[in-house]
Amino acid sequence: MADKNTLARPYAKAAFEYALSEGKLTEWSAMLNFVAQVAMDSQVVELLKAPALSSKDKAALMLDLGQAKLDDQGKNFIALLSEQGRLPLIPVIAEIYEEFKAEQEKSVEAEIRTAFELSQEQQQVLIAALKKRLNREVSLKIVLDKRLIGGVIIRTGDLVIDGSLRGKLAKLAESLKS
Structure with missing residues (x-):
């Protein structure tokens, strides 16, 4: 299996490039860090691994938990990650995003x-x-x-x-x- 960084990098880069183009680096940083914290919760980790849950169910779970902190584009990003089976990578995506952000700033x-x-x-x-x-x-x-x-x-x-x-x-x- 590919390294988590290798799998997460394109998503982090896409999020970063979008946030940069919209002038929302800080907002996306906050969103990604929040959902990364949610995704690292032990109960959430187990639910994201559960084969019984569909990708839509997993996306709905993450969207419910992050509802107050996510804008429409953030919600779309979570849905995309879920469709691709990449929700468990959110903490790595957030970390790589922060590296891109620090380099830019x-x-x-x-x-x-x-x-x-x-x-x-x-x-x-x-x-x-x-x-x-x-x-x-x-x-x-x-x-x-x-x-x-x-x-x-x-x-x-x-x-x-x-x-x-x-x-x-x-x-x-x-x-x-x-």
């Missing part, structure tokens, strides 16, 4: 793992440094991790910068072994 979210709370000033320094390095707008997601002892680990896409005390100690231990 030249923005990125950086996860900062730190042992201690960062002040606003420290956060602004990190944002400025990452913005300069990545040439993109940067938003931070701060995660407290007491195992780090001190310092930070920065993750954004494929880039990982380990400035943690734990990482530095591990590098020192490795160099002493040689």
Whole structure:
């Protein structure tokens, strides 16, 4: 069977291109993220897998659950996914859509793992440094991790910068072994 990303990418691209052409990137982002959350609910997962339910029944289920958050085009998109048997891919579609959106907006979210709370000033320094390095707008997601002892680990896409005390100690231990 094909990889989920491979199957989801054309749908995410189509949704993105439509949203971009209509100037509704944020609205589609909200819709897709909402239905992705619904599609990840354990009960919904089981219903979407149920062979006894037709694609129309599955679409009706998703449309009922997402009624308040979906516009007409969003409803059509859910119906299309259902007809193609792709409703279980909604979380992957939403994730790929967000990648397209971030690329279009030249923005990125950086996860900062730190042992201690960062002040606003420290956060602004990190944002400025990452913005300069990545040439993109940067938003931070701060995660407290007491195992780090001190310092930070920065993750954004494929880039990982380990400035943690734990990482530095591990590098020192490795160099002493040689």
